[in-house]
Amino acid sequence: MTALARARPWLLWVAGGVLVLALPLQYSGGYAINIMINTLMWIVFALSFDLSAGHVGTVSLGHPAFFGIGAYLTALLGPRLGLGYLGNTLLSASLMALLALVAGVAFFRVREVSFAIGTLGAVIIAQLIANNAYDLTGGPLCVKGIARPEFAIPFTDVTLKVIHPLQYYYLLVPLVVFTIVLYKAMTSSRIGRAFIAVREDEVRASAVGIRPLRYKLLAFVVGGGIIGALGSFQAQYVTVVCPSEIALSYTLNLLIIVFVGGAGSLRGVLLGSVIFSVLPRLLEQGGALSIPPAYQQVAYGLILILVVLFMPDGIDGQIRRMTDKWHRSREVEVGEDV
Amino acid sequence: MSEQRLIADNGSNGALIEVQGLTKRFIGVTAVDCVDMKVYSGELVSLIGPNGSGKTTLFNCITGFLRSEEGRVVFRGRDITHERPDKIVLQGISRTFQNVRVFPSLSVLDNLLVSLQQHQEEDLWRRTFHAPKIQRLEREAVERALQLLEMIGLTDLREEPAHKLVFGQRKLLEFACALIPDPDLVLLDEPAAGVGTAMVEQMKQHILELNRAGMTFLVVEHNMGVVMDISDRIVVLDHGQKIAEGSPEAIREDPRVLEAYFGK
Numbered sequence: 237m238t239a240l241a242r243a244r245p246w247l248l249w250v251a252g253g254v255l256v257l258a259l260p261l262q263y264s265g266g267y268a269i270n271i272m273i274n275t276l277m278w279i280v281f282a283l284s285f286d287l288s289a290g291h292v293g294t295v296s297l298g299h300p301a302f303f304g305i306g307a308y309l310t311a312l313l314g315p316r317l318g319l320g321y322l323g324n325t326l327l328s329a330s331l332m333a334l335l336a337l338v339a340g341v342a343f344f345r346v347r348e349v350s351f352a353i354g355t356l357g358a359v360i361i362a363q364l365i366a367n368n369a370y371d372l373t374g375g376p377l378c379v380k381g382i383a384r385p386e387f388a389i390p391f392t393d394v395t396l397k398v399i400h401p402l403q404y405y406y407l408l409v410p411l412v413v414f415t416i417v418l419y420k421a422m423t424s425s426r427i428g429r430a431f432i433a434v435r436e437d438e439v440r441a442s443a444v445g446i447r448p449l450r451y452k453l454l455a456f457v458v459g460g461g462i463i464g465a466l467g468s469f470q471a472q473y474v475t476v477v478c479p480s481e482i483a484l485s486y487t488l489n490l491l492i493i494v495f496v497g498g499a500g501s502l503r504g505v506l507l508g509s510v511i512f513s514v515l516p517r518l519l520e521q522g523g524a525l526s527i528p529p530a531y532q533q534v535a536y537g538l539i540l541i542l543v544v545l546f547m548p549d550g551i552d553g554q555i556r557r558m559t560d561k562w563h564r565s566r567e568v569e570v571g572e573d574v
Numbered sequence: 575m576s577e578q579r580l581i582a583d584n585g586s587n588g589a590l591i592e593v594q595g596l597t598k599r600f601i602g603v604t605a606v607d608c609v610d611m612k613v614y615s616g617e618l619v620s621l622i623g624p625n626g627s628g629k630t631t632l633f634n635c636i637t638g639f640l641r642s643e644e645g646r647v648v649f650r651g652r653d654i655t656h657e658r659p660d661k662i663v664l665q666g667i668s669r670t671f672q673n674v675r676v677f678p679s680l681s682v683l684d685n686l687l688v689s690l691q692q693h694q695e696e697d698l699w700r701r702t703f704h705a706p707k708i709q710r711l712e713r714e715a716v717e718r719a720l721q722l723l724e725m726i727g728l729t730d731l732r733e734e735p736a737h738k739l740v741f742g743q744r745k746l747l748e749f750a751c752a753l754i755p756d757p758d759l760v761l762l763d764e765p766a767a768g769v770g771t772a773m774v775e776q777m778k779q780h781i782l783e784l785n786r787a788g789m790t791f792l793v794v795e796h797n798m799g800v801v802m803d804i805s806d807r808i809v810v811l812d813h814g815q816k817i818a819e820g821s822p823e824a825i826r827e828d829p830r831v832l833e834a835y836f837g838k
Binding site: 425426430433440 | 637638659664668669676684687688692712751755
């Protein structure tokens with residue numbers, strides 16, 4: 237293997253990093269920057285979801301609850317506690333991690349389908365509460381006027397108020413980096429190996445000393461916490477939180493991104509997040525396919541069915557098979573030379 | 575109080591594992607019916623009996639996968655009766671399964687490593703961030719795994735995902751996974767079932783060699799040739815009850831055993 241080939245994955249990350257940091261400077265116009273923020277948000281959301289769904293094999297349909305409740309926490313508690321951006325984010329993250337722990341202990345008693353349905357019920361209940369607890373959430377009138385993040389610049393009297401989407405973009409980048417690093421650290425370590433063991437055979441996992449519940453909870457709590465932080469960002473970005481933030485359409489989006497992109501694969505989930513955040517907007521923008529959102533969901537549903545049937549390990553699986561084939565054909569060539 | 579019990583147990587039997595009056599009932603069936611048995615350190619004990627006599631159920635009760643209604647299991651002087659399976663294996667009881675379970679998408683090597691890692695290190699934080707200690711443990715684990723792969727002859731397949739192995743190879747892999755933590759007691763559920771004669775012979779040799787080196791085995795097996803060849807002692811179950819126990823020679827002649835297997 238050449239030095240370049242060995243360095244390539246590292247180079248790829250650097251190139252990706254530069255792109256993520258530089259791209260919005262080129263396209264800081266309203267629409268494009270919103271799509272980019274949206275893409276980053278789905279990366280965080282989907283990677284957190286994939287920790288459970290792709291690695292440990294516990295597909296929850298309730299992840300939007302962490303997002304929506306995380307947003308409401310910032311909307312309702314933020315002004316009362318007077319926390320800044322970081323405080324709000326950490327509060328939502330820790331409380332959503334706690335919620336994930338409690339919900340996990342309750343829901344992981346049942347398996348697979350029952351688990352999925354249970355979490356589905358939970359997110360529907362959460363949305364009903366958000367819609368109907370007028371005194372608390374304002375119901376469908378939403379919570380409005382959430383404060384935008386402000387940062388005091390050290391050694392000066394200047395406070396930087398985050399207003400422009402471009403600023404929000406760079407505010408979001410650290411959370412994205414944090415999520416990717418944590419995802420990578422967890423899944424490529426011994427923990428990741430235990431995750432896969434639990435996904436593939438819980439009984440066998442127990443027989444080698446792995447406690448399945450512990451790893452299911454770990455993935456669920458870490459994912460829930462990160463999504464809580466993301467919800468807090470959302471609240472401070474759009475400055476309005478509505479019951480529609482606890483939406484089942486988010487679940488459908490997560491399923492599409494993760495399973496079409498490639499469950500359990502960082503590359504797959506990143507690809508899925510980018511494709512399904514950018515593509516629909518581009519189609520709308522170009523006027524090529526100005527489909528109403530409801531039909532878009534029907535299309536997503538169809539794509540999901542087709543992928544599950546014909547591409548069970550998603551786009552990432554396809555890429556892996558193609559590169560494997562390529563490597564093998566090269567090995568043969570080299571072999572003939574010698 | 576628990577300390578007292580610990581001392582009393584050690585004094586009373588000195589067995590590596592002792593099963594006392596163990597009973598497991600399913601609806602309408604008593605699968606294991608008040609079974610007493612002991613395995614001493616360094617022994618190779620076989621558990622035989624007709625289909626449905628409760629052998630695997632007894633295994634599952636010992637290893638914590640099933641909850642027994644009565645009786646207890648004492649391992650190295652410690653009551654492990656209702657402990658979780660993952661805790662029991664970490665105390666030194668490894669097992670294989672009748673229907674052969676490996677992790678299909680993990681590589682052969684990773685199957686071995688994942689079977690050892692919980693024995694080595696419990697700290698989640700250090701495990702996540704590859705602390706130097708973990709890297710050292712990982713190197714040790716790989717070394718040990720390669721030794722075992724050499725032994726079972728799967729070295730060349732170490733990078734292949736386990737689902738690509740044929741049945742006999744999966745069986746050998748599962749066997750090696752049970753051995754990698756260097757357990758005090760290995761429970762094998764039908765190690766010779768479903769594989770060709772050459773593989774049966776290989777498995778037999780491995781078990782005998784390890785047993786000679788001091789490893790303790792409790793084996794469920796239907797292949798009487800194998801059972802008679804390898805066992806120090808045989809325990810016979812029928813309808814959940816222990817009907818006989820003794821040396822291979824004694825069991826071969828035992829009228830109760832003949833009746834259980836062939837009828838009157």
